[in-house]
Amino acid sequence: MTEYKLHGLHCNNCSINLEKKLNKFTSNSAVKIDFENNKLTLNETDAAIEQIKKVLEFEKITMSDMDADNENTHKSKEGHSHQGHHHGIESIMNQETSKKMMFVFSLNLFFSAIEFVFGFLFNSIAIMTDAIHDLGDALSIGLASYFERISTKEADDQYSFGHQRFSLLGALVTSVILLGGSMVVLFNAVPRLLNPEPVNHEGMFWLSIAAIVANGFSAWLMSRGESNNESLINLHMMEDVLGWVGVLLVSVVLNFTDWYFLDPLLSIAIAGFIVYKTWPLFRETIEIFLDATPKHLSQKKIKETILSIEGVTNVSHLHVWSVDGKEHAMTMTISTAVSDMHEIESIKKKVRKALSNYAIHHSTIEIVYDPENILTED
Structure with a gap:
């Protein structure tokens, strides 16, 4: 059994419905979601991993390894204090x-x-x-x-x-x-x-x-x-x-x-x-x-992180705000010369994974196809 940390779940009923959807791609109900701890337990031998990841991506739910998530959480707590205290x-x-x-x-x-x-x-x-x-x-x-x-x-x-x-x-x-x-x-x-x-x-x-x-x-x-x-x-x-x-x-x-x-x-x-x-x-x-950018986040740093991902040539209309002081959201437009849909989906996954390190778990990414690299960052 493998455990993952989930980000983006907001209610118990949501987790129940999501668990039902994910178990359509498993045998013997191999997926269990613990809403209180935002944890997904998965028997990977009885589950179609790629289909499960696709459903999570569609539902704007990010999944990360428990060890890596704990490390990021520790760094986040050292870097800033949460709002609403x-x-x-x-x-x-x-x-x-x-x-x-x-x-x-x-x-x-x-x-x-x-x-x-x-x-x-x-x-x-x-x-x-x-x-x-x-x-x-x-x-x-x-x-x-x-x-x-x-x-x-x-x-x-x-x-x-x-x-x-x-x-x-x-x-x-x-x-x-x-x-x-x-x-x-x-x-x-x-x-x-x-x-x-x-x-x-x-x-x-x-x-x-x-x-x-x-x-x-x-x-x-x-x-x-x-x-x-x-x-x-x-x-x-x-x-x-x-x-x-x-x-x-x-x-x-x-x-x-x-x-x-x-x-x-x-x-x-x-x-x-x-x-x-x-x-x-x-x-x-x-x-x-007022949807201001959270103080502990740097748009410049986030943009540099996204631009470092292979296949991304430029980033524009990057907007980040906090939903409640702890969970953040972002919209952006990225350009790429990649035309293959599978590669484009791979770029999106890499972007969302990178954003999760900034506690950004709800992102909307618009892709602009730029085969001639007209929009490439100078």
Whole structure:
């Protein structure tokens, strides 16, 4: 039995239907597709390999050796970080993780509401700023969970590329709320810094204790998990704990002094931190929605790679964009002096194999026959 890595599968039903198609060219159902791991297992002695590869090519599914794919994945992770990690949220990996995330979401949402109320009552703009931060955490978890479920739906007539970009909407909405909230906070905090007002430092002290306990418990709960989601959420819960430690320290200082400027100063620091962390995500998400070329990809390098393939004389109208920040697509026109259809198909296969090294698994290649080499790259 031989195992291959598949790229381009977007739904479980798609994999079931594909498996049925491929098994038409086998005996004893020699093809098995594991959708969760994007893996194809094949008994090559009972299968017509070329016919199977042809079906996969037609369905825009690329197949690669497991060892080679693992090496490319390792290089890809070293070369860039994937999009959509707002507050470290990716896909919901399993039911247990989902339950933990929903608990943390509910706790953050409930506590952010309390912070808004007591921040107003205590006249503390620092608490109000932390409330915005906690609200952003709650929204990032809740929206990621909701939109991630939508993003796994099959492609249809309306969304022919699938629903993957829905997973980015949560990050986009949360970014807008965090940036907008931070601007409002800064607008109100700067005048307070110039003209400090008394705050209820005793109320700040006890609320910060409660917040540290709540966020600390959430961080501990996430630290017990093994998934990437839980680890990343744990990291940001710890950031929240440190923010509330700052509020606690300010409340202690105000208990012995009248340095009320510390409250708006801490608020400005927290708002600045939120903007610093959120703006790159907002910009990158917008670029994906605008079909910009992924930053870690070089069109020049990709073109050089394609031109190095035997039979390709030139490349034009090369367009590459990201579907969801992790999976990319490309269209291009290539010229060739090759007239034999089998050789042309071989060129396409080589091009798609080369593109898979750049995480480009959905490509449309138009061939221009140029027997006189008029279009040859200079």
